[in-house]
Amino acid sequence: MGNQEDIYDVTIIGGGPAGLYSAFYSGMRDLKTKIIEYQSQLGGKVLLYPEKIIWDIGGLPPTPGQQVLSNLNQQGRTFDPTICLNEQIKELTRREDGVFLLRGSSGETHYSKCIILAVGHGIFKTTKLEIEGADRYEVTNLHYTVQQLDTFKGKNVLISGGGNSAVDWANALEPIASSVKVVHRRDQFGGHESNVRQMKNSSVEVLTPYCVEELHGDAEGTQIERVTLKQLETEERVEQQVDAVIVNHGYKMDLDFLLESPLNFETQEGILTVNEKMETSVPGVLAAGDLVSNDGKLRLIAGAYVDGAKAVNQAKLFIEPEATEQAYVSSHNERFKEKNEELTKKGLLAYAGGSK
Numbered sequence: 236m237g238n239q240e241d242i243y244d245v246t247i248i249g250g251g252p253a254g255l256y257s258a259f260y261s262g263m264r265d266l267k268t269k270i271i272e273y274q275s276q277l278g279g280k281v282l283l284y285p286e287k288i289i290w291d292i293g294g295l296p297p298t299p300g301q302q303v304l305s306n307l308n309q310q311g312r313t314f315d316p317t318i319c320l321n322e323q324i325k326e327l328t329r330r331e332d333g334v335f336l337l338r339g340s341s342g343e344t345h346y347s348k349c350i351i352l353a354v355g356h357g358i359f360k361t362t363k364l365e366i367e368g369a370d371r372y373e374v375t376n377l378h379y380t381v382q383q384l385d386t387f388k389g390k391n392v393l394i395s396g397g398g399n400s401a402v403d404w405a406n407a408l409e410p411i412a413s414s415v416k417v418v419h420r421r422d423q424f425g426g427h428e429s430n431v432r433q434m435k436n437s438s439v440e441v442l443t444p445y446c447v448e449e450l451h452g453d454a455e456g457t458q459i460e461r462v463t464l465k466q467l468e469t470e471e472r473v474e475q476q477v478d479a480v481i482v483n484h485g486y487k488m489d490l491d492f493l494l495e496s497p498l499n500f501e502t503q504e505g506i507l508t509v510n511e512k513m514e515t516s517v518p519g520v521l522a523a524g525d526l527v528s529n530d531g532k533l534r535l536i537a538g539a540y541v542d543g544a545k546a547v548n549q550a551k552l553f554i555e556p557e558a559t560e561q562a563y564v565s566s567h568n569e570r571f572k573e574k575n576e577e578l579t580k581k582g583l584l585a586y587a588g589g590s591k
């Protein structure tokens with residue numbers, strides 16, 4: 236084992252906004268960096284809403300999720316971190332010499348002096364429809380997320396669920412689809428009040444308290460053609476013709492590697508406790524993003540960026556206690572000198588000064 240060990244300064248678990256910004260910042264602080272991501276792509280939760288327009292990131296005009304993903308990826312790769320995709324961290328321990336060991340689902344062990352936990356709410360697994368055989372329609376017209384609104388153009392869409400996303404999807408599809416029905420077990424819906432109001436005041440047909448009881452396939456058994464809905468109080472059944480079914484029954488989270496780690500992290504109701512410097516209760520392990528809880532925590536992309544920068548600064552100090560507490564701002568940072576010259580030469584800087 237000894238000779239094979241490649242010890243990184245910083246290993247970031249999770250490649251969402253917190254992880255990607257941390258990777259950028261870590262490179263800026265000259266740390267040898269690795270990102271480990273369970274999914275086959277980087278981006279974290281933003282992958283769930285590629286077509287949503289994001290308004291609340293400082294300095295960015297309203298921008299679709301897909302563009303934010305692309306920008307995040309580009310920035311996260313600035314200093315060429317090692318990126319391991321399709322790798323779920325299953326175990327986090329520390330050796331006697333202080334090196335952290337991360338055991339991945341691939342069977343590989345990753346070695347690191349510091350860890351940044353950026354795992355959001357853990358591995359996201361969508362709660363599936365509990366109807367036998369439903370999985371066969373997942374390749375055709377049973378959806379657990381909305382990737383492209385256009386897929387539903389002119390269709391009769393049935394949405395099952397009452398959470399934030401169910402309401403958002405209903406509103407987004409209402410002007411595009413031929414009809415939208417929302418079926419929910421309760422009368423109350425999650426999400427912003429104004430979005431719920433918009434849905435209820437639109438052509439969206441809201442059916443509560445109902446659930447989807449059966450799916451009926453076409454003659455080939457490949458597409459859902461009709462669904463049976465059950466009224467939960469009267470137990471009355473109704474059938475509806477559908478072209479597409481979207482299910483939003485929430486997500487299950489898997490944070491076991493952290494909650495069961497022998498390092499005994501301090502947590503509160505499944506959320507990791509950190510101080511204002513993003514230090515966890517385990518020295519050398521920092522955290523950033525949706526996963527953490529501290530005073531005034533901002534559970535937004537902008538908050539994840541701030542957490543990431545702070546976590547990296549602490550990692551730097553953990554490894555090199557004599558280092559400066561914070562990085563030089565990018566305009567004065569030597570790490571960018573060559574890159575700036577290259578960009579200027581290629582004419583790739585969007586703003587060249589002056590008032591255009």
Ligand SMILES: Cc1cc2nc3c(=O)[nH]c(=O)nc-3n(C[C@H](O)[C@H](O)[C@H](O)COP(=O)(O)OP(=O)(O)OC[C@H]3O[C@@H](n4cnc5c(N)ncnc54)[C@H](O)[C@@H]3O)c2cc1C
Nearest residue numbers: 249251252253273279280323324354355357524525535536
């Ligand atoms: C529908 C929706 C709309 C939103 N809209 C906005 C908005 O408009 N503006 C805004 O600012 N925020 C918005 N948010 C919130 C924003 O997406 C989150 O705050 C942000 O993604 C948090 O980033 P993160 O990196 O902490 O976590 P995540 O984005 O959750 O990323 C965590 C990553 O860690 C990976 N991971 C987890 N466990 C492991 C493991 N054991 N091993 C390896 N990898 C692991 C996951 O696969 C995931 O990719 C929205 C969220 C949702 C769900």
